[in-house]
Amino acid sequence: MTEASPENPMYQTGDSVGIIVAHPPGHRRVPNYIKGKTGVIERYCGAFANPEERAYGMQGLPKRHLYRVRFNQTDIWEDYDGPKADTLDIEIFEHWLKGDKS
Amino acid sequence: MRQQNDLGGLPAGDLEIIDEDAAPWAKMLTAIHGAIGSRGHYNIDMMRRSMESLPPEKYNLPYYERWMAGILILLEETNLLTRAEIDERMEKIKAGLEAKK
Numbered sequence: 001m002t003e004a005s006p007e008n009p010m011y012q013t014g015d016s017v018g019i020i021v022a023h024p025p026g027h028r029r030v031p032n033y034i035k036g037k038t039g040v041i042e043r044y045c046g047a048f049a050n051p052e053e054r055a056y057g058m059q060g061l062p063k064r065h066l067y068r069v070r071f072n073q074t075d076i077w078e079d080y081d082g083p084k085a086d087t088l089d090i091e092i093f094e095h096w097l098k099g100d101k102s
Numbered sequence: 103m104r105q106q107n108d109l110g111g112l113p114a115g116d117l118e119i120i121d122e123d124a125a126p127w128a129k130m131l132t133a134i135h136g137a138i139g140s141r142g143h144y145n146i147d148m149m150r151r152s153m154e155s156l157p158p159e160k161y162n163l164p165y166y167e168r169w170m171a172g173i174l175i176l177l178e179e180t181n182l183l184t185r186a187e188i189d190e191r192m193e194k195i196k197a198g199l200e201a202k203k
Contacts, residue, residue, distance in 0.1 A: 023103045027151035032104040033111040055151035057144070057179075077111070 009065045010094055015041045017069060017099040019092065027055035030096045039071040042089055050093065065094040106161050107154045128166035135173055144176045152176050 011017060021036045029051055044067055049060035073086040080086070124132075139145065153161065153172035160171045177183040 027147065027154060028105075031110040032108045051147040054145055055147040057148060060147075 009044050009047075009067070011041045011044070011065075011067060011097065011099060013041050013043055015099055017041060017067075017097040019069075020096050020098050027052055030092060031090070033076060034071065034090060034092075037071055037076055039069040039075075039090075042068040042070040045091060048093075050095075052093075066091055067094065067097070069097075105154060106158060107150075124166065128169075131166060131170060131173070135169065138173075138176075138182070143180045143182060148176060148179075149173070152179075 016038060017040070018038045019030060019034050019036060044065065046066060047063040048066050050064045051060065054060040068089050069092050071088045071090070072084075073080045073082060073088055074084055076088060135149075139149075149172055152175045153168055155175070156168065156171050161168060163171060174185070174188065177188070178185055
């Protein structure tokens with residue numbers, strides 16, 4: 001696997017991405033309610049050691065790209081009754097994202 | 103399948119807001135936890151994983167008791183202390199406190 005560096009993130013601000021639906025055992029950093037939903041990259045946050053591997057005492061390398069992904073609340077909750085413009089930002093690692101480029 | 107720590111979106115009911123100072127033992131625990139972490143024996147991700155892996159009756163303990171349960175797993179895992187050593191020390195402290203009564 002290529003070492004993630006700020007020079008090579010797969011997604012750019014504005015890209016549409018889906019969140020992978022998977023339920024691997026172990027320590028995972030994606031909440032269940034966002035799996036299968038689609039959001040937009042709000043910003044690229046940088047490359048970080050993977051906490052899902054660090055959780056077991058490993059170094060979590062190579063580093064993984066982390067993005068802040070913005071979702072419409074009305075896309076997440078069927079019965080959302082707040083303002084239609086409400087959004088939710090979640091920071092998600094690249095290996096949980098699925099877009100036109102992956 | 104959601105894990106026990108993954109509660110987002112579940113009905114929560116009314117929230118009970120409790121604004122109380124942590125007990126002295128909880129502050130001591132926080133200091134010890136920080137010292138162990140700063141020496142690189144374990145990290146915050148291991149701590150989260152450790153607590154998430156607790157059986158439900160321990161996972162649902164009050165905040166610092168859940169911390170304690172998580173830290174106990176990591177103390178053994180990282181070979182800092184065995185459960186037997188911890189139990190032995192606790193018995194000694196208990197006996198000391200009893201003797202003072």
